[in-house]
Amino acid sequence: MQKQAIFQSKLLPFALVAPQLAIVLIFFYWPAVQAVIxxxxxxDAFGLSTxxxxxxxxxELFSDPAYFETIIRTFFFSFAIAGSSLSVALxxxxxxxxxxxxxxxxxxxxxxxYAVAPPVVGVIWVFMLHPSLGVxxxxxxxxxxxxxxxxxxxxxxxxxxxAAAWKQISYNFLFFLAGLASxxxxxxxAAAIDGARPMRRFWTVTFPLLSPTxxxxxxxxxxxxxxxxxxxxxxxxxxxxxxxxxTLVYKVYNDGLIGxxxxxxxxxxxxxxxxxxxxxxxQFRFVERKVTY
Amino acid sequence: xxxxxxxxxxxxxIVLWIGIAIVxxxxxxxxxxSTQDNALIANGQMSLLPGGxxxxxxxxxxxxxxxGSTREPVANMMLNSLVMALxxxxxxxxxxxxxxxxxxxxxxxxxxxxxxxxxxTLMLPxxxxxxxxxxxxxxxxxxxxxxxxxxxxxxxxxxxLLFRQFFMTVPDELLEASRIDGAGPLRFFWDTLLPLSxxxxxxxxxxxxxxxxxxxxxxxxxxxxxxxxxxxxxxxxMMTTNDALTEWPIVxxxxxxxxxxxxxxxxxxxxxxxxxLVETEK
Numbered sequence: 038m039q040k041q042a043i044f045q046s047k048l049l050p051f052a053l054v055a056p057q058l059a060i061v062l063i064f065f066y067w068p069a070v071q072a073v074i075x076x077x078x079x080x081d082a083f084g085l086s087t088x089x090x091x092x093x094x095x096x097e098l099f100s101d102p103a104y105f106e107t108i109i110r111t112f113f114f115s116f117a118i119a120g121s122s123l124s125v126a127l128x129x130x131x132x133x134x135x136x137x138x139x140x141x142x143x144x145x146x147x148x149x150x151y152a153v154a155p156p157v158v159g160v161i162w163v164f165m166l167h168p169s170l171g172v173x174x175x176x177x178x179x180x181x182x183x184x185x186x187x188x189x190x191x192x193x194x195x196x197x198x199x200a201a202a203w204k205q206i207s208y209n210f211l212f213f214l215a216g217l218a219s220x221x222x223x224x225x226x227a228a229a230i231d232g233a234r235p236m237r238r239f240w241t242v243t244f245p246l247l248s249p250t251x252x253x254x255x256x257x258x259x260x261x262x263x264x265x266x267x268x269x270x271x272x273x274x275x276x277x278x279x280x281x282x283x284t285l286v287y288k289v290y291n292d293g294l295i296g297x298x299x300x301x302x303x304x305x306x307x308x309x310x311x312x313x314x315x316x317x318x319x320q321f322r323f324v325e326r327k328v329t330y
Numbered sequence: 331x332x333x334x335x336x337x338x339x340x341x342x343x344i345v346l347w348i349g350i351a352i353v354x355x356x357x358x359x360x361x362x363x364s365t366q367d368n369a370l371i372a373n374g375q376m377s378l379l380p381g382g383x384x385x386x387x388x389x390x391x392x393x394x395x396x397x398g399s400t401r402e403p404v405a406n407m408m409l410n411s412l413v414m415a416l417x418x419x420x421x422x423x424x425x426x427x428x429x430x431x432x433x434x435x436x437x438x439x440x441x442x443x444x445x446x447x448x449x450x451t452l453m454l455p456x457x458x459x460x461x462x463x464x465x466x467x468x469x470x471x472x473x474x475x476x477x478x479x480x481x482x483x484x485x486x487x488x489x490x491l492l493f494r495q496f497f498m499t500v501p502d503e504l505l506e507a508s509r510i511d512g513a514g515p516l517r518f519f520w521d522t523l524l525p526l527s528x529x530x531x532x533x534x535x536x537x538x539x540x541x542x543x544x545x546x547x548x549x550x551x552x553x554x555x556x557x558x559x560x561x562x563x564x565x566x567x568m569m570t571t572n573d574a575l576t577e578w579p580i581v582x583x584x585x586x587x588x589x590x591x592x593x594x595x596x597x598x599x600x601x602x603x604x605x606x607l608v609e610t611e612k
Contacts, residue, residue, distance in 0.1 A: 038503065040434055040435060040497075040498065041467060041502055041503040042502035043435050043437055043505075044435055044436055044514075044515040044518075046436060046515060047438070049432070049435035049436065049516075050432040050433075050438040050441075051432075051438065052427055052432075053431055053432030053436075054428075054429040054432045054433065054444055054448075056425045056429070057425040057426060057428075057429040057448060057490065058429070058444060058447065058448070059424065060481060060485045061448055061451055061485050061486075061487075062447075063446065063466065063481075063485075063578070064463060064466065064467075064482040064484075065451045065454075065459075065479055065482075065485040065486070066447075067462070067466055068459040068462035068463040068465075068466055069454065069459050069462070071459075071462035071465065071466075072382060072458075072461070072462045074409075074458050075461075075462065098350040114574075116503050125349070125352075128345065128349075129345065129346060129349040132341075132342040132344060132345045132346050133342075134344050135338075135339065136341065137339060137342055137346075138517075143346045143350070145597060145600060146350045146353070146354070146594065147346075147349060147350060147353060148600070148603075148604075149596050149597055150353050150592050151540075151545075152540050152589065152592035152593045152594065152595065152596045153357070153544075153589045153592070153605075154543070154544035154546065154588060154589070154592070155546060156546050156563075156565055156566055156589050157562070157565065157589055159586045160355075160565050160569065160581060160585050161356045161357070161359065161480070161580075161582070161585055162356060163359045164359070164360070164578065164581070164582065165356060165359050167459065169374050170371055170372060170373070170374040170376065171374075171580045172376055172378060179441075183429055185514060203353070203356065205351070206349075206352075207353065211607065211608075212608075213374075215608060218345060233577060236337065242372060250441055254428075256392055263454050264457045266546070267457065267546065267547050268546035268562070270567065271546070271547075271550075272565065272566050272569065273502070286457050286458075289457075289458070289460070290460065292549070293460070293461045293501070294551075299461060300462060303461065304461075306458045306459060306461070307415045308459075309458045310430070310454055310458050310459075313455070313458065314454075314563075317452070326505075
């Protein structure tokens with residue numbers, strides 16, 4: 038943890054850390070503290086006066102059924118996105134892990150969507166599945182489905198989940214591939230010699246040994262679904278129709294900007310901060326366990 | 331392994347090609363749509379084969395922009411995105427590498443508290459503190475400026491941790507050797523540590539460039555002027571008008587242009603990209 042060979046200097050180290058410290062203090066700590074303070078304040082409708090209201094903003098949130106619905110919706114989205122994206126990525130990674138001709142090409146062709154920005158993903162998917170002009174909507178309609186995500190909340194939610202999961206496939210694929218590469222071949226060979234067929238080998242050897250990767254990715258995917266889906270939702274549905282695709286982050290944005298309710302928006306930010314800290318804490322504890330594994 | 335693997339290999343090839351098709355199809359649709367006539371698309375009669383309007387659409391997109399909603403040439407948006415992405419990547423690497431150097435190679439009062447102050451920033455993405463950050467940037471008169479776009483996104487610890495980790499693995503003998511040669515701390519940093527960190531810096535640059543280029547929520551809040559908007563924001567603005575009036579070929583051409591630089595980076599610098607991704611996530 039500590040270097041033995043070091044330099045002696047009184048001022049230089051401070052000069053070296055100063056730029057980062059300044060940026061972090063101004064653009065990270067100051068706003069974070071502001072968010073906490075703001076969450077205890079209530080502004081009147083015209084923004085003329087503010088008063089200190091203790092936990093009123095929080096109490097109001099927690100007595101609001103709509104807020105609970107948003108929390109539940111966000112977690113539902115998270116698990117739907119993580120679940121679908123992880124399972125597709127795992128299947129592809131297991132296939133790409135085999136010694137195949139052209140393996141490197143497959144890998145390249147599967148990882149590039151990582152670079153596509155969420156708003157771009159949103160625009161393209163909404164275009165493909167647009168009720169009147171989407172290329173895929175035609176087939177859905179031909180199959181007898183009343184497809185209109187602009188009006189039907191469940192369909193809008195499906196659309197957001199599909200697009201968000203699509204974007205995350207390449208990321209998960211990459212980490213699964215790294216996880217699979219680190220499983221010793223000798224273990225699999227031993228299982229094979231014991232007569233375990235490939236499917237059985239996967240479920241009894243590969244999958245358990247992959248569990249650290251799976252858990253790590255699960256946390257990362259949930260965080261992704263919380264925050265990075267903002268761009269997808271904003272270009273696709275803007276949280277609508279109704280509130281059917283409004284996640285926690287989107288609600289912070291909406292209530293603060295459009296609603297002008299900064300106190301409530303700040304209280305929501307603080308609640309989100311706590312959630313992220315808990316998630317990151319879980320992840321760190323787990324990463325530590327992985328090291329001693 | 332022990333089984334005859336031929337059949338399973340065929341299955342693997344087929345599954346992978348299906349995966350690639352799923353992954354590539356939306357992008358294919360975007361490319362095809364960007365070469366077609368808007369009237370045809372608006373009628374819901376878009377073809378899944380490339381149309382003949384490629385040059386016309388891309389010329390208008392890059393140099394003119396949409397005729398209805400934004401009227402801002404996409405070339406200008408790309409320039410803004412490029413400046414922002416480069417500022418974020420270079421700025422973050424520069425301030426992180428020197429602060430990691432300070433923390434690893436010196437003993438000074440408050441060293442550990444300072445390290446923790448920086449470390450904690452890992453936990454909270456900009457999304458949870460958007461409005462207070464917005465207010466501070468506004469108070470500093472940085473709205474609609476490159477500094478305002480980049481600085482709040484530089485305020486995080488990933489790169490610092492990465493360099494700290496790397497510096498810890500650099501053998502102490504190197505420092506002792508250069509000290510015998512009479513090198514001071516800055517000389518050692520410049521002549522020894524920096525060249526050794528080259529690969530790490532490159533890997534980090536690739537990741538940070540992609541993340542910077544793809545930023546959305548923050549630029550959305552702090553850019554009000556059309557000529558400061560990044561390409562990701564431009565796309566959304568193009569769609570705000572009534573659906574029937576959206577100029578889809580131009581929107582799709584913009585989408586294609588928006589993904590071109592980061593996708594190129596991933597494909598061309600795949601090794602660095604994978605390395606950067608795996609290391610920043612640890």
